[in-house]
Amino acid sequence: MNYIVLDLEWNQAAYKTDEEIDIPFEIIEIGAVKLNRKAEILDSFQELIRPQVYPFLLRRTKQLTGWTDRDLDERGIYFEDAIEKFLKWCGRDYVFCVWGGSDLTQLERNMSYYNIRVPWKYPLKYLDVQKLFALEMREGKTRRPLEAVVEHYGIPADRPFHHALDDATYTAKIFQKLDRAEYESYYSVDYYRLPKNRFEEVTFHFKTYSKFVSRKFNLKEEVIRDLRVRELRCRICGRKLHREVNWFTDGHSYFALGTCREHGKMRGRIRIRMTENQEGYFAIRTIKNCNSEEEKKILDKQDNLRARRRERRQRGKGTEEKE
Secondary structure (H helix, E strand, C coil): CEEEEEEEEEEECCCHHHCCCCCCEEEEEEEEEEECCCCCEEEEEEEEECCCCCCCCCHHHHHHHCCCHHHHHHHCECHHHHHHHHHHHHCCCEEEEECCCCHHHHHHHHHHHCCCCCCCCCCCEEEEHHHHHHHHCCCCCCCCCHHHHHHHCCCCCCCCCCCHHHHHHHHHHHHHHCCHHHHCCCCEECCCCCCCCHHHCEEEECCCEEEEECCCECCHHHHHHCCCCCCCECCCCCCECEEEEEEEECCCEEEEEEEECCCEEEEEEEEEEECCCCCCEEEEEEEEECCHHHHHHHHHHHHHHHHHHHHHHHHHHHHHHHC
């Protein structure tokens, strides 16, 4: 198995009214580096793409990438030809590595727009090198830009940034320095293609948490009413947890607390997201072990929400009495 370290550059409409909803970002460059299982560099790939949807580059795109309209007209090939060459170059058995989670989504969007079959199956698992670096540095949700991590490792900045092949090369060099044996199990999942039905819904198990991804629902209210979405099971043994706090929302996510007789307290979180085509909603539910400090945070969050609701009711009663 090889690693394909991928980076893309893209262009977009100058105004929202001119945006093509099925392809808001049009890829103008594909860059990639192929590594073997030991993370040794084997080969590289680069293609400029002649844009068809947004034929003129934005000023910001020109400033970031350094490419001009003339570069793409003279050196670029059509996306269908570029993706055919790229997929052939990738080979059969590989794992994508990217810096951040947006490149694969945009790649699939562009392929869908041109009716190109996506060869990989759901779920598409990939390695987000930016996230893996944050894990190794114990930085939580912090995500450093590529330039900062290149500087952190003392990697010579002898290539321009915001060129796809150059950024892919920097990402590959960072990946080589990570403790892959420790953090490679924390793969990410691409949500462009969701489970089609209940039978395709899937739960991923990581070292410290589990993640469930639901199928698509037409309405947001349908998501949280679904019994499987609201399940609260031990991330280790799969048994139903004894619920201590039922699901409640702070307006952004849903939270719950439960206990497994064998594996202790656990906390659940449900995030409801809009699908990529903005035609529905899906849920991501995570279950993690919970210490006393984390338990207190959830209980305090619930108490604060209840207090605010009581305060609103009291204000409402006061207004009615005055009237």
